[in-house]
Amino acid sequence: MSHVRILKGSYRNTEIRNRVFQVTKDFKQGANGGFITVIGDAASGFPGKEIRVKVDGLRSVEPVSGNDVPDNIMNFNPSTTNENVVYEAPVDTNETDDEIMSRVGSRFEILNEMTLAAKEGAIRAMIVSGAPGVGKSYGVENTLETHSMFDKMTQVVKHEVVKGAMTPLGLYAKLFAFSQANNVLVFDDCDSILQDDLALNILKAALDSGSRRRICWNSDSSLLRREGIPDSFDFKGSVIFITNIKFDNVRSKKLKDHLDALMSRCHYLDLTIHTTREKLLRIRQIANSGSLFNQEKYGFSDEQAEEIVSFITDNASSMREISLRMALKIADLVKMSPTRWEEIARVTCMKSA
Secondary structure (H helix, E strand, O other): OOEEEEEEEEEOOEEEEEEEEEEEEEEEEEOOEEEEEEEOOHHHOOOOOEEEEEEOOHHHEEEEOHHHOOHHHHHOOHHHHOOOOOOOOOOOOOOOHHHHHHHHHHHHHHHHHHHHHHHOOOOOEEEEEOOOOOOHHHHHHHHHHHOOHHHHHHOOOOEEEEEOOOOHHHHHHHHHHOOOOOOEEEEEOOHHHHHOHHHHHHHHHHOOOOOOOEEEOOOOOHHHHHHOOOOEEEOOOEEEEEEOOOHHHOOOHHHHHHHHHHHHHOEEEEOOOOOHHHHHHHHHHHHHHOOOOOHHHHOOOHHHHHHHHHHHHHOHHHEOOOOHHHHHHHHHHHHHOOOOHHHHHHHHOEOOO
């Protein structure tokens, strides 16, 4: 599947900037100017068929490899919301590799600092956005675990990481369980919350900026009665919401209003890792720090670690995924078969030709 990034163009007087489309026909010069034929995405406000986008020559278009198609475009399913959700492609910069790693490293340091602040109650809520598999969840979980030694000694659980689907009632019950001061509730890839009006309203109540955050469940529930959960309570804890979605790029009016309401209540941290280059540099950054390949588990030399990173970099366009998880998959193959790992990786970790 071939994709292009339209840097500047238009479709029926609607301007298009830095957007990625699947291309079906190459650039052509017509009587009324140049155009390129792409597949319009009905969920993004375009006809769900071939459309001609006017562009000012090939300088307005650039090819995009599969790994550079923004993850949110490929992975988030707007049809579940019956709304028009649009994600814009990130704009390339002239940053050097060192500058990118410095920028990304600084943001992860901020992530650790703000996670600790959430545990201490100084921050009520934070949204963390970034590409999948770059260490968002690990950074948050590691910081909470590192600073929970006293909690473990007293056997009082003050934080939990919730993954996967979450119903409004489940959200209400979970917020109650971690409603006390200095408790932290982490929602990791729980994007179903964003698609349910009731769940969103409950979450907004928990993140309210007022001095008192009162959450109510105004319907009868046998589950709440059975678990001894009241129909209202004050939430005094903190919430961290980890997602692959770039909140500030959503264009659905209804969903955007909800997300804007969340963002107004939260600190919003975009880790700015979106392109293949940024993901590759993040892998190298973690590998160079010595924290990617656990020495006790793998016992790799610096040369072996570099071979893995170089293998991913050299074959980036064919890898099934560019992520820290992929690096660890290949590390497992190196440990399993030090002499044949590359052959096995090409079969199991790369797309078929």
